[in-house]
Amino acid sequence: MIYLDYAAPTRLRREVLGYMLPYFTEEFGNPDSLHACGRRAAYALRTARDSIAELAGVSPSEVYFTSGGTEADNWAVRGIACDGARGGALLSPVEHAAVHVPAARFRSRSGMCSVGEDGVVSPDHVRDLLARDGGMSLVCVMAVNNETGCVQPVAELAEAAHACGAYFFSDCVQAACACDLKELAGCCDALSLSAHKLGGPKGVGALIVRKGVPLSPLIVGGEQERGLRGGTSNVAGAVGFACALRLAQQEREQFVRHTGSVRTLFEQRIADALGQEVRIDGARRSPNISHMTFARGGTAFLDVLDLNGIACSGGAACSAHSAAPSHVLMAMGRTAEEAGRGVRFSFGLQTTEREAEEAARTVIGCYRKFRRE
Numbered sequence: 358m359i360y361l362d363y364a365a366p367t368r369l370r371r372e373v374l375g376y377m378l379p380y381f382t383e384e385f386g387n388p389d390s391l392h393a394c395g396r397r398a399a400y401a402l403r404t405a406r407d408s409i410a411e412l413a414g415v416s417p418s419e420v421y422f423t424s425g426g427t428e429a430d431n432w433a434v435r436g437i438a439c440d441g442a443r444g445g446a447l448l449s450p451v452e453h454a455a456v457h458v459p460a461a462r463f464r465s466r467s468g469m470c471s472v473g474e475d476g477v478v479s480p481d482h483v484r485d486l487l488a489r490d491g492g493m494s495l496v497c498v499m500a501v502n503n504e505t506g507c508v509q510p511v512a513e514l515a516e517a518a519h520a521c522g523a524y525f526f527s528d529c530v531q532a533a534c535a536c537d538l539k540e541l542a543g544c545c546d547a548l549s550l551s552a553h554k555l556g557g558p559k560g561v562g563a564l565i566v567r568k569g570v571p572l573s574p575l576i577v578g579g580e581q582e583r584g585l586r587g588g589t590s591n592v593a594g595a596v597g598f599a600c601a602l603r604l605a606q607q608e609r610e611q612f613v614r615h616t617g618s619v620r621t622l623f624e625q626r627i628a629d630a631l632g633q634e635v636r637i638d639g640a641r642r643s644p645n646i647s648h649m650t651f652a653r654g655g656t657a658f659l660d661v662l663d664l665n666g667i668a669c670s671g672g673a674a675c676s677a678h679s680a681a682p683s684h685v686l687m688a689m690g691r692t693a694e695e696a697g698r699g700v701r702f703s704f705g706l707q708t709t710e711r712e713a714e715e716a717a718r719t720v721i722g723c724y725r726k727f728r729r730e
Contacts, residue, residue: 359716360668364503364531364646364703370556376600377558380593388590389581398592405599412606413565414539421564421582422595426530428575429549429564430455432586433526436573437495437547437566444494447486449478450688451507453528456497468493475640476507476689480517487521499528500541504685504701505639506646515544524570530554530562534605534612535643546570550602552594557601561594608706616704617644619713623702626717631724638686638699647702650691653728654698661723662700667716669702
């Protein structure tokens with residue numbers, strides 16, 4: 358199998374596993390316990406939080422651990438924009454469902470901007486919408502789209518939001534390997550992260566919320582996360598997350614060069630062979646994601662690729678079992694039928710040029726056979 362679905366989960370790095378293992382076995386204490394075992398666990402949790410804060414250039418008190426990106430997104434929308442008397446949220450149409458669905462529960466107090474054919478949100482468009490509707494307290498635009506890899510002008514969008522008195526939240530789950538986290542955190546009022554996108558464990562993430570931004574509790578009944586998210590802390594997960602994030606930020610330039618190189622090779626081989634029968638979607642993209650729309654395709658083509666050893670997806674893994682066409686592609690002006698023919702290939706540091714070449718040959722061969730049938 359050639360794995361080209363790194364935008365879904367990545368493999369847990371051995372270095373990360375090594376840091377985590379003691380907290381499953383010898384150091385299994387609850388960090389809220391007052392005895393020595395609990396104090397050691399509390400120290401590990403505090404050190405992990407400090408590490409993530411340092412990498413993001415924020416205070417440790419601004420880092421909240423969550424169960425992953427989905428929870429962090431939910432918390433940002435519900436906790437900043439949709440609680441009590443606060444205004445609603447202005448969303449981009451290409452956000453993850455973890456942003457759209459909680460906002461939909463407050464439909465009377467949420468709005469939607471638009472994107473161009475390239476999937477990019479215009480800061481001027483956001484500024485105009487906010488000026489017309491002064492009731493929006495939060496603007497939500499993800500840094501890197503999880504389906505197309507489209508990179509948004511986060512700093513300019515945040516500036517537009519701030520100019521109109523709104524906070525700015527960005528889902529940065531797909532951005533942490535390729536983007537400078539300090540730059541992102543420096544312009545956002547809140548952002549979400551997830552460990553399993555960058556070689557860390559599943560089931561842990563973070564919501565970073567800058568000082569002064571109002572945040573309502575997510576889970577009550579416990580004093581964890583400064584009383585805003587109750588529940589026994591996932592010490593092993595937090596330790597692994599901090600290790601993975603540090604490695605990802607240290608290797609960021611290498612990641613950008615390598616994934617960009619293997620993606621270019623992969624795309625060129627397919628484009629040269631298939632010509633007008635394939636379209637590479639998006640312009641300003643993260644180097645590790647390639648989204649292609651084939652002249653013929655759909656779930657049947659994905660099944661063919663799977664049977665021939667290519668692990669890829671039709672979009673977000675979170676919605677892979679849905680029969681609905683991609684809302685991201687439709688927001689970019691595609692028809693429902695076109696949106697159903699999209700395939701996402703994503704690359705990691707482990708992807709070799711040989712794998713990219715072999716995968717491209719397999720995709721070309723599978724498509725030609727699929728087209729004839």
